[in-house]
Every structure is written in structure tokens, then in C-alpha cells.
Amino acid sequence: MSVEEMARTASIALYAATEPVRPIDFTARRRGSRQPQLRLAVGLGVVAAVIVGVVVVMANRDDGTRVATTPKEVPRLVLGTVPEGLSPTGAADLPLASSGGIAFDTTLYGDAQTEAWLASDSAAGAGKRLLVLEVSVSGSESITPAEGDTVIVNGQEWVLSSFTDQLSLGAVIDGKNVALTSPGLDRDALVAMAQSVRVVDGAVRVEPSSGLKALARSAMPPSYILTAGRASGTTVGHIAGYQDSGDGNDVVMVSTTVASADDLAVLRADVVAAEPMIVRGHRGWGITQRFDDNAAFNTLVWFESDGVLATVSGTRPITELLSMAESLVVADDATWAELSQPLGVVADGTTVIGSGDLDGNAWRVTYSTSDGLCLEVQEDAQGSSSSCGDASIGTASSTPIGDGTITYRVVPASVGESTTTDCNGDTISAAVTNGDVVPGALVEVYLLNDCREGVDGVPVQATVPLDSGGSQVVTASGSSSGPATTRP
Amino acid sequence: MGTPVEFEAWYRSELRRVVALAYALTGSRAASEELAQEAFLKALREWDRIAGYDDPSAWVRRVVVNQSRSWGRRRMAETRALMRLSGRRALPDELPPDASAFWSAVRSLPSGQAQAAALFYAEDRSTADIAAILGVSEGTVKTHLSRARAALAQRFEQSIPTDRATEVAR
Numbered sequence: 001m002s003v004e005e006m007a008r009t010a011s012i013a014l015y016a017a018t019e020p021v022r023p024i025d026f027t028a029r030r031r032g033s034r035q036p037q038l039r040l041a042v043g044l045g046v047v048a049a050v051i052v053g054v055v056v057v058m059a060n061r062d063d064g065t066r067v068a069t070t071p072k073e074v075p076r077l078v079l080g081t082v083p084e085g086l087s088p089t090g091a092a093d094l095p096l097a098s099s100g101g102i103a104f105d106t107t108l109y110g111d112a113q114t115e116a117w118l119a120s121d122s123a124a125g126a127g128k129r130l131l132v133l134e135v136s137v138s139g140s141e142s143i144t145p146a147e148g149d150t151v152i153v154n155g156q157e158w159v160l161s162s163f164t165d166q167l168s169l170g171a172v173i174d175g176k177n178v179a180l181t182s183p184g185l186d187r188d189a190l191v192a193m194a195q196s197v198r199v200v201d202g203a204v205r206v207e208p209s210s211g212l213k214a215l216a217r218s219a220m221p222p223s224y225i226l227t228a229g230r231a232s233g234t235t236v237g238h239i240a241g242y243q244d245s246g247d248g249n250d251v252v253m254v255s256t257t258v259a260s261a262d263d264l265a266v267l268r269a270d271v272v273a274a275e276p277m278i279v280r281g282h283r284g285w286g287i288t289q290r291f292d293d294n295a296a297f298n299t300l301v302w303f304e305s306d307g308v309l310a311t312v313s314g315t316r317p318i319t320e321l322l323s324m325a326e327s328l329v330v331a332d333d334a335t336w337a338e339l340s341q342p343l344g345v346v347a348d349g350t351t352v353i354g355s356g357d358l359d360g361n362a363w364r365v366t367y368s369t370s371d372g373l374c375l376e377v378q379e380d381a382q383g384s385s386s387s388c389g390d391a392s393i394g395t396a397s398s399t400p401i402g403d404g405t406i407t408y409r410v411v412p413a414s415v416g417e418s419t420t421t422d423c424n425g426d427t428i429s430a431a432v433t434n435g436d437v438v439p440g441a442l443v444e445v446y447l448l449n450d451c452r453e454g455v456d457g458v459p460v461q462a463t464v465p466l467d468s469g470g471s472q473v474v475t476a477s478g479s480s481s482g483p484a485t486t487r488p
Numbered sequence: 489m490g491t492p493v494e495f496e497a498w499y500r501s502e503l504r505r506v507v508a509l510a511y512a513l514t515g516s517r518a519a520s521e522e523l524a525q526e527a528f529l530k531a532l533r534e535w536d537r538i539a540g541y542d543d544p545s546a547w548v549r550r551v552v553v554n555q556s557r558s559w560g561r562r563r564m565a566e567t568r569a570l571m572r573l574s575g576r577r578a579l580p581d582e583l584p585p586d587a588s589a590f591w592s593a594v595r596s597l598p599s600g601q602a603q604a605a606a607l608f609y610a611e612d613r614s615t616a617d618i619a620a621i622l623g624v625s626e627g628t629v630k631t632h633l634s635r636a637r638a639a640l641a642q643r644f645e646q647s648i649p650t651d652r653a654t655e656v657a658r
Contacts, residue, residue: 001644003637003640003641003644006586006590006640006644007590007609009586009587009590010583010586010587010590010591010609011508011609011610011612012587013583013584013586013587014508014511014512014583014587014591014610015504015505015508017508017511017517017583018504018507018508018511018517018520
């Protein structure tokens with residue numbers, strides 16, 4: 001078969017596979033939201049923000065199960081012996097001050113077998129269990145609905161999908177992203193649960209089926225976020241990161257966060273398998289998660305003391321993580337300050353994140369604790385001007401500067417590379433060159449031109465401390481792809 | 489052009505083809521739809537300006553092609569999160585093995601060749617169209633296509649004469 005024949009066949013298959021594509025009703029969205037056109041893009045940003053555990057607003061608990069602990073009571077654990085090939089990349093106190101306006105609320109329902117399993121050390125025999133995850137995003141923004149089989153329940157559209165042998169029903173209800181997930185219930189049982197979903201006083205309520213009762217409730221991020229070492233969604237705690245100096249794919253995170261037995265119960269119920277093991281003399285669990293590219297991410301989780309959940313997680317095998325856990329030491333203030341020390345701070349305390357030339361005007365983007373993120377432009381024979389402003393998680397804001405525009409967008413630190421598109425459709429991409437695991441928020445700064453001929457946008461990207469606790473500042477670089485603009 | 493109604497009609501007529509293009513370039517059915525919708529959202533946001541272009545369809549394809557290029561590095565972060573938060577969908581490979589292998593081979597080409605090949609084979613675009621979408625010269629497109637075809641032929645053990653390989657472009 002020739003290449004052309006193969007291409008023809010492959011193209012037919014390609015279009016056949018797009019058959020279920022469903023257009024978005026932009027007109028309806030235009031009526032329903034002040035910024036409907038940003039819903040999807042911001043939604044993606046929010047989802048991306050979630051995965052790295054940027055600051056998460058804790059849902060107010062009404063059951064009184066959360067342990068009240070101040071940050072000083074949670075030890076700042078760091079590796080006593082840093083494994084070969086890794087080096088510290090930063091540390092921060094949690095939560096970061098800038099909130100993404102995201103709240104998690106997960107309720108675990110289970111049967112009698114599940115209840116017994118939770119009280120045991122067993123990795124198996126978890127019984128029938130259901131996790132009801134509610135993700136609330138501030139404002140009117142929403143997370144993009146999933147792809148899967150559509151199920152209409154009481155007039156509400158749900159999406160049925162499966163992941164690692166777990167069925168899940170997801171929907172957006174009153175602006176809340178709701179997922180009903182169960183390793184033990186079948187489709188009909190999930191649909192029956194969906195029929196019982198009600199929003200009462202702004203909270204999602206489910207009437208459990210016969211034999212199931214509420215066993216635990218957690219405001220921590222879902223397991224796949226927590227076990228990725230991103231525990232910053234909890235109320236208070238600390239996190240330290242380590243990374244290789246090469247491609248940055250070898251990472252280890254250490255966290256200590258305030259948590260309850262409910263939080264651990266939800267975590268255990270949500271992962272495919274949590275193997276019991278002894279960690280630093282405590283009962284702990286080893287969790288291996290494999291993602292769609294079969295990459296493994298391992299996590300050890302245990303209670304270091306009452307109300308203090310500790311994790312060591314990363315790309316290293318469980319056995320290595322166990323050795324690292326044994327080496328953990330409590331960092332004193334000086335050590336922690338050194339780990340949290342921004343890089344590249346100039347004498348006046350201002351960090352130059354990036355600099356360049358925009359259509360003949362020299363510019364630089366700086367960060368300082370006093371002024372935040374600033375753009376300074378040296379205009380020809382007209383002196384200089386500066387613009388400073390705050391950026392918040394998941395939002396974008398733009399400020400005209402001279403003939404150009406600076407756009408701030410805050411995205412998670414571990415996205416690695418992110419892109420935006422300038423006014424001519426050219427992609428502006430920026431890749432963090434260091435600090436992917438720094439537990440701070442990443443601020444993308446795009447200097448976008450206003451579509452003048454021959455001028456491309458200039459991306460700058462860096463991690464900056466968005467809270468007074470301080471996370472690491474790293475310099476980064478970006479690039480602009482596509483040819484110089486030629487459109488009017 | 490310039491009104492929401494006109495945007496809607498244009499969007500609905502183009503969406504499926506743009507999703508297919510993104511699918512060819514990313515290999516992810518879910519990602520392709522997200523990228524396409526994101527590109528159309530960008531178009532809507534600037535519709536007053538884009539509607540005045542000679543070919544808004546070229547603009548939206550340019551956005552998708554550029555976004556698809558970085559998708560591979562983004563998908564570990566974004567798709568994973570999206571997949572799980574929004575109902576934990578799987579990302580099945582919905583293409584038959586032969587088609588999947590073909591587009592996988594296209595994606596393995598250098599980015600310029602992959603983009604040109606996707607537009608050529610999936611969209612049946614002329615070299616002039618492809619040049620306009622990618623913002624390069626038509627000669628560059630012909631070079632990309634020639635090299636892409638030769639690489640694909642070698643990949644699938646279809647040896648072709650050199651002179652034929654240079655005649656891919658129409």
C-alpha cells in the first residue's frame with residue numbers, strides 16, 4: 001500500500017473518530033456569563049492549577065473532625081540525606097496566601113465491609129464504597145465536562161467514564177463539579193446515586209443506597225493530587241522539593257500537613273491499592289499510581305504525629321522513598337530559610353525575572369515583596385514607566401504598556417511548559433528551566449504586542465512567591481514561535 | 489461577518505475538521521477536541537477582527553497547529569487532571585491500528601513536516617493553503633512534504649524513487 005493510500009484510509013478513520021464531536025452553544029454561554037468565552041480556557045487553567053495543588057480554599061467543615069493546629073506545630077521535614085542526582089529546589093509554608101478559589105469536599109460512603117477495612121491494615125477487602133467528590137470553583141467558572149457516555153438523570157446531563165477500573169459519573173451542577181466514583185458499584189448503582197443528588201444550601205447531598213452509609217468526609221484534594229506530593233490544599237503545613245538538574249523528570253517531595261483520620265480514609269478508599277507498611281516506626285501506606293503514559297508516581301503517607309500527615313513522594317521506587325523517609329530531619333529556621341531563599345535576588349531586593357526589547361523599548365519584569373510583579377519600560381527619550389499589579393490563580397489580566405500589552409496569567413508550577421496565543425494566532429510558549437517542583441505558583445508574563453506588523457509577543461515565565469512565606473524564585477526563559485506577524 | 493450568529497455558523501461548519509486536524513497532530517481524541525474548542529474560543533474572543541480576515545479558517549488552524557505542537561509536554565499535566573477531575577475519563581485510542589500507526593508516524597516527524605503532512609493528508613489542503621496557515625513559504629511546505637513522504641514511505645517500508653518523492657506537493 002502506498003503512503004497516499006494509507007493516508008486516505010487513515011484520514012477516513014480520523015474523521016470517523018470525530019463523529020461524536022459536539023459544538024458548544026456559544027450563544028447560550030454568552031447570555032449566561034459575563035465572560036463565557038473564557039470559561040473553557042480558564043477551566044483548563046483551573047484544572048491544571050488543581051493538579052499541582054496550588055492554594056486551595058478549604059471548605060468549612062461542620063462536623064468538627066478537623067484538627068486545629070497552628071503551622072508551628074507541624075514540623076518542617078526535609079531529607080537528611082539528599083539522594084545522588086537530586087538537589088533541593090525550594091520549600092514553602094502552606095497554605096500559600098493566594099487562593100485559587102477552589103474547594104474540595106469528598107464524602108466516602110461504604111458498607112460494613114468497608115468500615116472494617118478502614119479499621120484494618122489490609123490492602124484488600126475494601127467492600128462496596130462510593131466517593132462523592134465536589135469541586136467548587138470560585139466565580140462562575142467551571143471545569144470542562146468530561147468526555148464519555150452521556151447519561152441523563154432527572155434532566156441533568158452526567159458523563160459516565162471509567163478509570164483504572166473505577167466507574168465514575170461526573171456532572172456540573174449549579175456551578176459545582178460533582179463526581180460519583182466507586183471501585184465497587186456498577187453503572188446502575190451509580191445512576192441510582194445520581195438520581196438522589198440534591199444541592200442543599202449550596203452543598204451537594206447524596207442519599208446513599210441501602211447498605212451504604214457515610215464513613216468519612218475530607219476537604220483535602222483528591223488522592224491523585226495529594227499523592228503527587230501536592231498537599232498544599234490542606235489548611236496548614238510545609239512542603240519541600242527536590243529535583244534532578246537534568247531534564248527535571250526525577251522529583252521527590254516531602255510534605256507535612258494538618259489532616260484527620262477522615263482524610264486518610266478517603267485517600268485509602270480512592271486509590272487502587274494502598275499497601276500497608278511501617279514508615280519511621282508509624283503505620284503508613286505505600287501508593288503507586290500509574291498514569292496514562294504508564295509513568296509511575298510513588299507515595300508514602302503516614303501520620304508523623306496526631307493530626308500531622310506526612311508524605312514522601314516522587315518518581316523513585318517505594319524502597320528508595322522508605323530510605324528517604326528514614327532520613328527525614330526537622331529543619332531549623334535557618335535551614336528552612338535557606339531552602340526558601342529566592343534565587344537571583346539583586347541587591348535592592350528586586351528579582352529580575354526577565355528583560356528584553358519590545359519594539360525599540362527596553363523592558364524588564366521584576367518581582368519584589370514590596371511591589372509584587374512589575375513591568376518596567378524604558379521608553380525612547382521619554383523616561384521610564386512601570387506597572388505593577390497582582391495576579392491571582394487561574395485568572396488573566398492585561399495592562400496596556402505603551403503600544404503593547406502585558407498579560408499576567410498564573411498557572412501551576414509544574415506544568416513545565418505552557419502556551420498562549422497572540423493576536424495573530426502565533427503560539428507563545430514558555431518553559432520553566434528550573435524549579436518545576438517549587439511549591440509556589442507560576443506566573444506567566446506575556447508581553448503581547450497589539451498586532452503591529454513585524455512584532456511578535458514576548459513570553460516571560462517565572463515562579464514567584466505569591467505569599468509572604470516565600471517560595472523560590474527562579475529565572476526562566478521563553479520563546480515565541482511562528483513567523484513575525486504580517487496581518488493588519 | 490462579525491456577529492455571533494455568523495460566528496456560530498462558521499464554527500459549526502469548521503469544528504469537526506479542526507478537531508480531526510488536532511487529532512492527527514496530538515494523537516489524543518480528548519485533547520483534540522479541547523484544543524479545537526480552545527482555538528474557537530480564542531476566535532470568538534477576537535471575532536470582530538478575525539472575521540475581517542480573508543480566511544478565518546486558516547487562522548483557527550494556525551492556532552490549533554501551534555497548540556498541538558506543545559501538547560505532548562502539556563498533556564501529562566493538563567489531560568491527566570482533566571481526565572480525573574471531570575469524571576475520570578479514559579483516553580481510548582479510537583483509531584483502527586493502521587490509521588493509528590500512520591498518524592503516529594506523522595507525529596514522529598520533525599514538527600514542520602508533521603504539521604504540513606497533517607494539513608496535506610488530513611485536510612487535503614493545497615501547498616499554498618498550508619503555507620498560509622503555517623506562515624511559511626510554499627517552497628518550504630513542498631520541502632516539508634517531500635521529506636515527510638519519504639520518511640513515511642521508509643517507515644512503512646514503501647521505497648519510492650527520489651524523483652517521485654519530490655512531487656508530493658500539488
